[in-house]
Amino acid sequence: MNRRHIGALGFMALALSACVEQQQRPVVVMPARGCDTSFLVINRSSQTVAQLHFSHASLNGWGTDQLGANVLPPGRQMSYRAANTGQYDFRVTWANGRTAELRRVNVCVASRITVTNSGLIAN
Template sequence: MKRRNWVALAAMGLGLAACVEQPQRAVVMVPAQSCDTSFRVANASSRTVERLYFSHSSRSGWGNDQLGSSVLPPGRQLSYRAANTGLYDFRVVWDNGRAAELRQVNVCVASQITVTNGGLRAN
């Protein structure tokens, strides 16, 4: 009989515990890290850039020529905005057919890709 009472009391205690307001835990929402993915491509070389490619480093191909039917003459620059944050690869092809590549550029940090006679650099 005593055991039955103890079980009943224990059950009542658990039932009451469910009614007691439990402390709330604060959930802090941290916004996704964002950055400005805009950048310029400046031609500081002595040749005209006929083709410009850039793509997220996780992709296997270059995609479309970003200049389309245009070119990037020496001393000129164009502005772009990357679709996503992270690392990007860049490739240019000059009017003489020579090409240069620059890989793994963080577009959250670099705001300019400079085309020089020696290749590409991120600033």
């Protein structure tokens, strides 16, 4: 072999060794951030919330009252976790019978549903 071939072989060996070194280094993969479906319902209204309903927006109907035998007095809060990711609809009924609804809230983004005298706010 002449010097040019030896030089080319040396360069290729060096290039391959760099590839091998890179392949031997551990690769750190950061886990993807998942959706946290937990949220708070905070009563900032002046009335007691007697019923709270929420359901996935793809479903028809409201399902069961999430407060059950409890109520949510003004200034109090309760924590919940949605069963699935995606858009949810919310409905509250105050003790005086008045209702308010908030539709298509992304529970992966909103972590609080605030009940006000004017209705519901997601943030």
